[in-house]
Amino acid sequence: MTAELGPDWVRGPDGLPYRRAARVILLDAADRVLLVRGHDAGETTRSWWFTVGGGLDAGESPHDGAVREVREETGLEVHPRDLVGPVLTRSAVFDFVRVTCRQDEEFFLARVDSARAVSDAGWTMLEREVIDELRWWELDELEDAVAAGTVVYPTTLPRLVRRVAGGWDGSVEHLDEVDR
Template structure:
């Protein structure tokens, strides 16, 4: 039996109809009691000088419910426990095409919102070997500080994240906008 084609990225990546690696992903916008946003900074395995900030989350297994996958990813990447019922949304969907490790990838994402306590310790104990290679830090951001960092050249995905989170702090209105970042 041959190994499934994973492009060196992980087993959840499969060839799309056009041959481009594809996966479904769940992302969680984690906000603490001070309205700070927890983000992860990573770099490209194929171009280590390229880095960006992004929300916690990752691939959803083929048979996995997206909320279950989101909760699992929060625990694996941060050590924080968030149940599927604690997730608000989806507050955003996103289609993206991006290069990672010199491979063009396509990903469809659902974003959820969850409130957590900053008093709970954040841990990278659940990171995979690939994550340990490409993830550099986790940090709580005040939105004004994040917006200033973006203005100064920091890269954040999705790009409108500071404005999206600011709009969600007063509560979710039930809408699920779609962000298409799928042009290469």
């Protein structure tokens, strides 16, 4: 069951596949946010936009995992000192590859140069199967898309980006989300 999802998933106390994850809100100088669009391998008609990031390796800190995930998913380099936050923690229950999963995430903020090309060279086989595109979004455009029904995770992402783009105030929001 967890083998389909990847080696970073273990059975949690509630019996669901569980993992800890680090995610990064990547912003450029114009406050555009880089998002990934993916679909569910078990239900290909479902797709959504989400931030760069993923599961932590055994013994890996959220900061180190965030840096690794940015490199693997985009080819861009960030240093742990470039990460701001965590600006959000999220506990999510969701269906993926026809399995209900639980994930606890820490979200960081980092600035990158959008003129640098992104690369899929570090993608896993599962990522190659389910990731459809990476795209820079202007915040107004993202808010309009969400208002029109585009699915984005976390669901509060446009508001969160608005809050932290001008500078982080040190507060850490927590979000519980269930999407099944």
